[in-house]
Amino acid sequence: MSQSLIGLGIPRIDGTEKVTGEAVYVHDLKIQGMLYAKLKTCPYAHAKIKNIDVSKAQALPGVKAVLTGQDVPFKLGLYMIDRPMLATGKVRYFGEPVAAVAALDEDIAQEAVNLIEVEYELLPAVLDVEEALKEGATLVHEDLGTYSWIKNVYFPKPGTNVANHFKVRKGDVEAGFARADVIVENRFFQPQVLHVPLETHVAIAKWSTGDKIKVWTSAQSPFAVRNLLSAAVGVPGSQIEVIVPYVGGGFGGKAGIHLEGLVACLSRAAKGRPVKLTATREEEIATLPCRQGLVAKVKTGAARDGRIVAEQIEFLWDAGAYADYGVNIGRAAGYSGVGPYEIDNVKIDSYTIYTNHIFGTAYRGFGHAEFFWAIERQRELLAKELGMDPLEFRMKNVLKPGSVTITGEQVSEHTGRVDKCLAVVAEKIGWPLVKSEEEKAREAKTGRYRGKGLAVLHKAPAMPTNTASSAIVKMNEDGSVHVLVGGVDFGQGTYTTLAQIAAENLHLPLEKVHIVFETNTDTGPYDWQTVASRFSVMGGMTVKRACEDLLAQMRRLAAAVLRAAEDELKFGEEVIYVHQYPEKRLSYSQLALGYTYENGNAVGGPLIGRGIYIAQNLSFLDAETGQGRPALDWTYGAHGVEIEVDTGTGDIEVLKIVSAFDVGKVLNEKLITGQVIGGVVQALGTAFSEVMIYNGEGQLLTKSLVDYKIPTVKDLPVEMEVHFVETPQLDGPYGARGVAEHPMISVTSVIANALANATGLEMLEVPLSPEKVYLAMQRSRVFKNYGESVDKVLNLGEHGVTRA
């Protein structure tokens, strides 16, 4: 093989089965004897369950199991064990399941659900994070003090709606503000949004005699499902087999545990018959979790020369009814919270708050897409206050080699270069925007104004300090290999990258490397979770090490057979040979299952390479100050955008968006570009049209795709450009870092920055829908107050609509 595979745009290895429709997703799976499940969900945001009568449902022919909360007294949770499998005692969010039925077919199951009678007593609903924090606020979890949670990492406040309070304390903010020449203080808001994977959540479970549980699920983290299910139902993890075939999109929404526990319990209640539960799109929207909302209060002080001297941040995360990933999101946002900037005096309080909204879970960006809305807007507003060009202002303050982060981590030559990313996008977007007099006149006449904007971003994987991964590479008779990993490829293309790495290391053609697509916790090696933009990095390293292990075994065996020293042997294309005498060689197939001499003697045995990886050098964060080393790696990035806004309607057209990321090393240029384009378009959805809208009682109004609008092919920017900076990550495979989530971050802010550049209109809230932009423009003529949130000012008339 002459050319290295690393970096090449190799087409994905799972293309054929997907373009033919042959790839089997859990949606498509049928297990013999399978029953079909349906959920009964509640239509109220907060209510006591006074009574549930399932008698008519149980009596319906064809119904094999009916469960209510009392039948499954199990709680689920990753960090806070707070979510009942079925609502018990009370319901905490619109769409929460209160009962479940398993029957011979979906029609019978649905009919049974319709026959279940539930009596509710409405409770006041807490639908606003600031209201939720007030003294005497209605409590979502009155018994918070009795729950279990991971002590010393999360700090809930029983008797309140605070699920977690994460702190960063660096330097002395009060002294910093006292010294500042300019102080800017703003309140930003980001509503809840949805993942919208094309394949909804679905799980099949079979609970057999002896408490052996088998689960097929559309999920990102099979080992986490096993672990969390075990914790919930009290069955040892080693008796639980979790299988993940092809997955139709995840985006973080399938990262933890969702339907699996309930389905397993239905199977047990149905005498061990397998049960399948497929979420409808409406359930995907209202019952399955979303992305939390955020109120961010940011106060920043700067010196006249543009250096930021102090920043005080309060993040109020609307986590909804259950904490799920929410407490960790609050934490991850906390330790990352000022963005890729060097600030000596920082105070961050990141609160994860319970409300009666639909609960939030992990979503691509893990809090960062949310808080960078606030931070990159704040940077812009501060630059304006200083009268500085936003590019110059950012360059003055961004992290560079030698800088220290807010958790005390030192940025080195190998951490990555946010300044280079920013420089690239600024150049490619043609910063700054200069308009001729004719153009200005034309804009005034047509009401369509152009503007440019910049924004930066960063994220590290939010993961435990001991996050681990492993891989197995088995050689087949013909010298080809099968690679087993515990992570999941749900479209991002990581398996293809792993195949490239294996082929490269083993000197095999790509066709002879087979990544076992189905992930099975019984037969596959452990991997933490496929989240956090760490699978290419950690999975890549484990595959590399497993290959090295395999090569070492081949060396040992070949050295004996070829009667040469191990370090005299070289690998070629599917052969191992003596360097000085290349005619003395063995093919891989001669060694794959051991070597057989001419006289029949056999030595060695089947070749199986093993690779392991554990995050190195990460530390816990101080409970009071947040100081420590949380980050496996930091991927920095930037966006530059040019827009045109039609002031007649509020419509914004993205003329060009340029995105740059320091990924250390591009492992596959086709797939990485795909991640960026896909992520940016997904982010544009949250920038322009995606928002969960509730009525005054906390009932979701945007209940289907009719009203929850994600981008279609007609909603694209005119031009999209992607660039990569390569500052090698020394402990990443070939120097690579992850970039899966990063394209989603700072897109909302860069658009708003460009909008301000175009019209002077400063938006503090997303989405920048035509309606919001238009009405804000009308208001801004009357209210020139940066601190006012548009919605509070908006008179919506008798059909009042509140936004989440």
Added chain:
Amino acid sequence: MAAVEYFRPADLNEAIELMARHGQKAEVLAGGTDVIVNLRDGALRCKYLVDIKQLPEMQELHYSPARGLVVGGAVTVNQLIEAGPVIDHYPLLAQAGKTLANTLVRNRATLLGNLCNASPGADMAPPALVLGASVVAVSQAGQRKIPLEEFFVGVKRTALQRDELAVSVEIPAVSGRGVYLKKSRIKGHDLSQVGAAGFLSRDGCLRLALGAVAPKPLLVQDLGTVRPEDLRLEEKSTAITDKVLALINPISDQRASREYRLAMARYLVRQVLGILGGEVGNHEESC
């Protein structure tokens, strides 16, 4: 979906008889893009579906200068917008049809079905209103022709009796210029937040119609005799727009606030008038 029974009448009489017999419990099935969604949601509960697509009367798509355009109940929106006579003589219909949902839906959805579903924001309603359309309906009592402005009686309610079967849309021969503008949340397929259609006939009759701003699609007539050049005058255009705005009463819902609907109604009407007046626009169509 709850159990339903399905009928596929071989001729119109059989269809009429089915409607007479089952009345309340029967629903006509044309494209199904509303009916099937509503059945799935539980918003529609019926026991019988009467599939009318194969009836010759429903498949008619015919133009003559004398009768105008006849669009049978089974003619899909895509068939409509691709038909020569429609492109030649009713470009407004073709232009409006293209804004309805997306091509997959348009391969099933029908013009008549869109009108019978009677959503306040139905995309085909404003254009059909300004073109002076009527709905032809039959029952055992006979046939009647309902002018479209009398056809819509409330939110998702039409003047059709329970045993009546809508058969076609008839549009008289017209000569003039028309346009339909739609404001949505995104550029891709979406419902309208506000829709506005206008038609200025060669003899100066101006008709405007708006969708999603009242319980029913709203036709505004009695705007006097107007020449295109009149519409290019700020004063005249504003006067007409003000008149229209006084007639609408939009609600706030998850799709748009009342305030935005009022603003966009004003904006779209102003644009419609400008296009009808001959200003350069994106959607002008004339015949």
Added chain:
Amino acid sequence: MKKAVNFKVNGEDVSVAVEPGKTLLWLLREELNLTGTKEGCGAGECGACTVILNGKPVNSCLVLAVEAEGAEVFTIESEAKEGKLSDLQQAFIEYNALQCGFCTPGMIMSARALLNRNPQPSEEEIKEAIEGNLCRCTGYVPVVEAIRAAATKEARK
């Protein structure tokens, strides 16, 4: 009360008894085991269920199975011929026009219907054809590129 339905799927005659309330999508996936066609929403909003019905691409979740009487239906399973991927399918792979793959069958069916009708579509016409096919992974750009490339390749043949 089940009703008999006779129609053609991917060139083969099919005869099934089905309840009138069941959709064509359900029939294809559950009765005929043609699971290539996917359910993304069941309400005509996402296009994952796109099939070609009597030559037109439609949401099969909005067609009752009984309505397919006498019809000709093509699903994703008809695109590859004798185990050989079509130019369209190959272009999807080459241009990375798919990631999770769940929207892909529907996307390819819409593209196939387009190319059958209009072998040299403009970019605008391609976008019009797939406007009703939602994708959350790719951002659509490579999908448009793949369809354009496939059109060029097929036209040459």
